[in-house]
Structures are given as C-alpha cells and as structure tokens.
Amino acid sequence: MLSRTADNLYWLARYVERAEYLARILDATLRLTALPLAYVGAGNEWQSAVATAGCADAFAAAYPEANEDTVTHFLAFSPANPSSIRCCLESARVNARAVRTALTVEMWDTINGAWLELKKWSDGPSSRQDFSSFLRWVIESSLRFDGSAYRTMLRNDAYWFSRLGLYIERADNTARILDVKYHLLLPAIEPVGGPLDYFQWASILRSVSALTAYHWVYRENVKPWLVAELLILRDEMPRSLASCYENLVQNADRIARAYGRQGLAQRQARTIRARLENSRIEQIFQEGLHEFLNDFIKDNNQFGAAVTQQYLV
Amino acid sequence: MFDEMQGSEQSRQVVRPAYAALWDWLGETKPDVLDFRRREAELLFRRIGITFAVYGDAEAHERLIPFDIIPRILSASEWDVLHRGLVQRIKAINAFVNDIYHRREILKAGVLPEDLIFQNPVFRPEMNGQKVPHDVYVHVAGIDVVRTDAETFYVLEDNARTPSGVSYMLENREIMLRLFPELFSRYRVAPVEHYPDELLQTLKSVAPSAASSDPTVVLLTPGLHNSAYYEHSFLADKLGIELVEGRDLVVKDEVVHMRTTEGLKRVDVIYRRIDDDFLDPLVFRPDSALGVPGLMSAYQADNVTLANAVGTGIADDKAIYSYMPQILKFYLGEDPILKNVPTWRCRESDHLTYVLEHIGELVTKEVHGSGGYGMLIGPAADRATIAAFCAKLKSNPKDFIAQPTLALSTCPTCVEDGIAPRHVDLRPFVLAGRDRIHVVPGGLTRVAMPKGSLVVNSSQGGGTKDTWVLDR
Numbered sequence: 066m067l068s069r070t071a072d073n074l075y076w077l078a079r080y081v082e083r084a085e086y087l088a089r090i091l092d093a094t095l096r097l098t099a100l101p102l103a104y105v106g107a108g109n110e111w112q113s114a115v116a117t118a119g120c121a122d123a124f125a126a127a128y129p130e131a132n133e134d135t136v137t138h139f140l141a142f143s144p145a146n147p148s149s150i151r152c153c154l155e156s157a158r159v160n161a162r163a164v165r166t167a168l169t170v171e172m173w174d175t176i177n178g179a180w181l182e183l184k185k186w187s188d189g190p191s192s193r194q195d196f197s198s199f200l201r202w203v204i205e206s207s208l209r210f211d212g213s214a215y216r217t218m219l220r221n222d223a224y225w226f227s228r229l230g231l232y233i234e235r236a237d238n239t240a241r242i243l244d245v246k247y248h249l250l251l252p253a254i255e256p257v258g259g260p261l262d263y264f265q266w267a268s269i270l271r272s273v274s275a276l277t278a279y280h281w282v283y284r285e286n287v288k289p290w291l292v293a294e295l296l297i298l299r300d301e302m303p304r305s306l307a308s309c310y311e312n313l314v315q316n317a318d319r320i321a322r323a324y325g326r327q328g329l330a331q332r333q334a335r336t337i338r339a340r341l342e343n344s345r346i347e348q349i350f351q352e353g354l355h356e357f358l359n360d361f362i363k364d365n366n367q368f369g370a371a372v373t374q375q376y377l378v
Numbered sequence: 379m380f381d382e383m384q385g386s387e388q389s390r391q392v393v394r395p396a397y398a399a400l401w402d403w404l405g406e407t408k409p410d411v412l413d414f415r416r417r418e419a420e421l422l423f424r425r426i427g428i429t430f431a432v433y434g435d436a437e438a439h440e441r442l443i444p445f446d447i448i449p450r451i452l453s454a455s456e457w458d459v460l461h462r463g464l465v466q467r468i469k470a471i472n473a474f475v476n477d478i479y480h481r482r483e484i485l486k487a488g489v490l491p492e493d494l495i496f497q498n499p500v501f502r503p504e505m506n507g508q509k510v511p512h513d514v515y516v517h518v519a520g521i522d523v524v525r526t527d528a529e530t531f532y533v534l535e536d537n538a539r540t541p542s543g544v545s546y547m548l549e550n551r552e553i554m555l556r557l558f559p560e561l562f563s564r565y566r567v568a569p570v571e572h573y574p575d576e577l578l579q580t581l582k583s584v585a586p587s588a589a590s591s592d593p594t595v596v597l598l599t600p601g602l603h604n605s606a607y608y609e610h611s612f613l614a615d616k617l618g619i620e621l622v623e624g625r626d627l628v629v630k631d632e633v634v635h636m637r638t639t640e641g642l643k644r645v646d647v648i649y650r651r652i653d654d655d656f657l658d659p660l661v662f663r664p665d666s667a668l669g670v671p672g673l674m675s676a677y678q679a680d681n682v683t684l685a686n687a688v689g690t691g692i693a694d695d696k697a698i699y700s701y702m703p704q705i706l707k708f709y710l711g712e713d714p715i716l717k718n719v720p721t722w723r724c725r726e727s728d729h730l731t732y733v734l735e736h737i738g739e740l741v742t743k744e745v746h747g748s749g750g751y752g753m754l755i756g757p758a759a760d761r762a763t764i765a766a767f768c769a770k771l772k773s774n775p776k777d778f779i780a781q782p783t784l785a786l787s788t789c790p791t792c793v794e795d796g797i798a799p800r801h802v803d804l805r806p807f808v809l810a811g812r813d814r815i816h817v818v819p820g821g822l823t824r825v826a827m828p829k830g831s832l833v834v835n836s837s838q839g840g841g842t843k844d845t846w847v848l849d850r
Contacts, residue, residue: 068637163602166615174425182422222639293443324640349569 078230085207171213236309444841463716500691568819574616580811593646629672819847
C-alpha cells in the first residue's frame, strides 16, 4: 500500500474521532452550564472545555473571554481553528477524497454525506436546540463512519492503519479530559459524594460516553478514583487508555505480521500497554495523576511519531 | 438539421428504428415520473461524489456535470462503421507518431510541412529515436465524433494525450441500469462495464521487456485539485491499481519505484494523466511539483512504460488535424472511413483571407486550445467579440484554424419545459495494446444543454448521456 494512502487513512480516522470527541465535550458542557451554580461550582466550564479540547492557547489568542458563544463557535464552527468540528470534518473528507480507492462505498457515503450536510450549519446554529441537534448529528456521523468501517472494510493494512489513527486519537482524548479535570479526581479536595463533585464526575463520564458503563462495572456511586480507574486501567471500557492500547498493540502486530517485520512502533505499543497493565490506581494517585497522564500523552505522541516514521512517509 | 430520433427535417414523422421502443416508452411514461427519476439520478451522482472542478470558478469548486436520462442510441450497423473508422484512425496515428520520432518518411515525402512538426510546442525532441514497447504510442484515445445526417460521421478531434470522460461512460450506464430497468427490458444494449479490464490488459501488454510476467501498473494523477481527479480515482479503483501522485514515486538507478508501507516497490507501467510538460522537472517544466524527477531517464532506459507515450500531442494537434486524411492514406493506403471536417489553415494566406471574409459563418479555433476555450463560433458571436477575435487572428494567423459550423445532430433531452432536441457529439474510447485494438461499444455522448448551443464541453456547461449500442 502507498505510504500516502496509509497516511490519509490514519488521519481520516483521527479527524472523525476528534470531531466526535469535541461534540461530546460540548454536549457535556452544555449540560453542566444548565445546572444551578450550587451544583457545579463557580469555575468557568467553557474555559475548561477549551482546555479539554487541547487548544487553550489558540483560543486565548483569538478571544478575550470564554463563554458559550465564543467557545461553541471556536470548537464547533470556526474555520480558523484547525481542530474545530467543522475543520475536522472537512479535513476528514479531504483525506477521504484522496484515498477513495481505499474506502468502501459506505464509508465514503458517510463522510461525503456528512460534509454535504455540514453546509446546513455554515452560518452557525440558529438556536440552542439547533446546536444540540448539530452535536447529536456529529456523534451519529462518527458512529456511522466507525460502524461502516467495521462492517465493510477488508481486514487488511488499510483497515489496520485506520484503526491505529482511531485509537491513538481516542487515547489522547481520554487522557486529556482526565488531565484537565484531574484536580477533581483527587480524593482529598472535597468531601466525597458532595453534589459539586458528583456532577463534574458524571460530566467526565458523559464526555466519553461511559456513565452507564460506570454503573455496570462498579455498581456504586460515582467515586473519583473509580472514575480514574475506569478510564485508565479497565480494558473492558472501550475508551480507556488500557483498551486503546490493547487495540493498538493488536493492530500494530497485524501490520507487522502481514509485512513480516516488527519495528519500533510495535515495541513502543507493547511497552505502553505493559505499563498500563502493571499499574494500580492507588499507586497512580500516590505518584501523581497529573504526572502519569502527562507522561502518557507524551508516550502516546511518540508512538504516533514512530508509526509515521515506520510506515507513513 | 438531423435528429437522432426523428431523422432529417423531411422525415420528421417517422421515428428511426433504433429509437422506436424509446419513443413508445417516453409516450407511456408520465412527465412527473420522468422528472422524479431525473432528480433521483442527480442525487445519486452527488452522493457518489462524481464531480469535476471548473478552473477559475471558485463558487462551484466541485460541480456536477448535468446528466440527461434520455439515452443516445446507435444501431449495430452505425456502430460497425464507427468501429472500423476508429480502429483505422488509431492505427494511422500510432504509425504517424512512430514515424515522426524515427525515420520521418512522411516529411521526406512532403505530405506535410516540416515546420508544422519542428516548430510545434507539442513536438518533443527528447523522443527522437526513442523506442517504445511494440511501437505503441497512443494506448488510450478519445476520438470526438459528430454526425450531420444518417450516413455521415465526422471526426472533430483526435484526443491522443490524456483524454478523459470514460468514468462518465461507465457511471452513466450504472445509473441508467439502476433507474430504468424497464427500459432495458425493451432493448439489448451492448455492455461497457468491461472497459476497466480491457484497459488493464492493454496497459500490461505494453510493459517494458525487463518487467516481470505480472507487471506493476499505476495511475499517475496531478492530484485532488485536477478537474478529472474523480475519474482518476475511479479508474484506479476499477483497475485495482495504485493511484499515485508524483511525490509517491522516486527514481533510483533509472528505475521507478513507489513509496509503500513496506518500502520501495518497482513500477513498470504508468498510466499517466499528467501532461508531458509536468512529467519530469529535470527535463520539462522545472517548476513542476506534480512530476517525478528522473522519470524521463527511466523512460529512456526502457525501464518503465508511459501510457500514453511522451510527445503524442503531435498527433492530435489542431494544426496537424487537417492533414489526417493524407496521413491515413500515407500509412495505410486507405481512404478514411470517418470524414475530416473541412479545415482552413490560417497559416496559409489564401485560407486566412477566406476565413476573415467568412468569419461569421465559421468556427475558428486556436490550435493549442482545448476544452472549448479559445474558440469563436461565428454565427453565435456578436460584432464586438468577432472584431476582438479577428485582431487576435490577424496578429498570429499560424495559431488558428477554421471550420464550417457543422449542423451537429440533435438528440431528445430533458430540459426545463419537457423534452426537446439538443446538439450532441460522441467520444468513443479506443484502446491500443501490443497486438490488439479494442473499442468498447459506445462512449461518452456529450450534450449542449442550452437551446441551439453547439458547445458540448463540460467546462462550458455541457451535459452527458448514456450511449447505447444495440446488439444485432
């Protein structure tokens, strides 16, 4: 397969995943800001949404203040923010168009259809209601894309490279949302079970579509260290770092087997997975959640760079 | 004026036999049903993403070519004439290009003036003495044909460089099969769907002698922003070959490789959809970012085949066109089966005088223009346009030819207010390989959508139709 094709597939998957993640952050933020202040504290949720999306600096350079209008515009519709939902979907289609021959009809239909539909919102949403349906639509488009990839793609290198993009992006997103909210997850700050924390934690879970999963796994109230454990270490949780790396190791190995050659990327993926497997949440908290997440984000980026170096250029 | 369905003006009441069943069907089908299917077709095209870019039109960055749902039908005997004419034409073209870059007997015989070759920008001195596999230069040609009455077909242009449009031929048929199954139950239509197989076989058959028995073929595209990009990706997909851009290829020791996830892989045949000028910045335009540095060295070492070959523009140049009947006669000893449109060469002073006197009746074209650009249709132009064009013509008559305004045949077409005749042409695609010439029955029918218009080019708002060749 052409390196450029693999590169396009990899980024296509990353952009679609990122668009969905942004939509989930915005959706969770909308819910939080709809609650009375007594329940959520006086922190600026919109500022925190920008930080979670990983573009606080770019935002600060463009806007004086983080509020509903500026943040929804910046994260969802701004043509100037390369990581806005709109730009992600546009970049996804550019990548898709460049590799039409490697996509199934269903995948192309989904991504091209989403791109056409996006035009409906080119002037921004007409109301909050409209914005909500926009977010739902983004999430659905991503699900449909992922589903059609899963259901229709041949299981060959094209599929594996797109999975690598998806899971690297997802791992990065999960780590970031935990890192932005890590102070809330530290058990000592607030009395456990206070309403303030409850809604914040629920919101974290909602951003990664894990609220229901949490209850199924733990069968108890939302507790901060369990939230962290679920999203970092539990491999049955599809957005957890452990699950992402389970998948990354598998897909990187399939590529290596098909090409008959292991490389740096495979070794790095296994190292990161081993670290996750050997960690316990108590120990992570002791040594510092923030430091742990920071290291993870760095390692994850390095793994991405190794994949690029080994296959995509 | 000749209508494909109703014949000449004298015989308008009689539907031509090939169209009889279509005529009945159109009579039985309610206008709103037709309209509904028409909109459905448009939706399908947009959904599949068949678009093309129009240069200099920022608004419609990706535009749909209008598709007309009423097919254009050719009887078996009409196709037979066309087929023989096309095969004859491509044989002569390949013999001509080979001769021009080798012995030049046609010049020695004085059939056409030397300066027309040697001072022509599409002549490639790099190709002098260059051997190409099996002496095939033009592997894919899109020869534009028009007709003016039941018997007479004219060749309008021999596109021998990188003709496009074949994806529309294939997709139009797919859409028609999907939307009008009942119409196909009344006709036996020769299939076109094997074109990609034929193309691949043609390309493999001309691989360099050094290539393995299963040569690696790729399609080289200028990239996403090219107007025909959709077609490039469509064809690569149907052929099951890689769609590469210049940056995906690298030349090492005069061998072309592509960069893959498994390292470099040798390439044997390049079906290139990039113009000569942009192929290799070391040889042609140094500012080309689309090409591959060193490609020509690999080509000259016979390590890779380019399809079409470099320098084939000399065969479809508008200035050369007027000599095609003599060229055919010279190489094949035969008279052309398909006629040439009478052409005045403005480089000759008596022709120029005639053209200037009759410019209002003629179609005058720039010899190096294409796609309907740089062309004046006398009867349709106003005084100011004509005056401006004449000034250009007089300042550089060598660059122009003129032809009578042909009364192109019309074909019934769905327009705003129902069904009306619109002018059409036909671009069949001719494939030439090692020992075989193949023409898929049909081609791309282009239709000028505005009433009375003779310009069928998609860049000028032309549409397309499915083209049916009936089984015997």
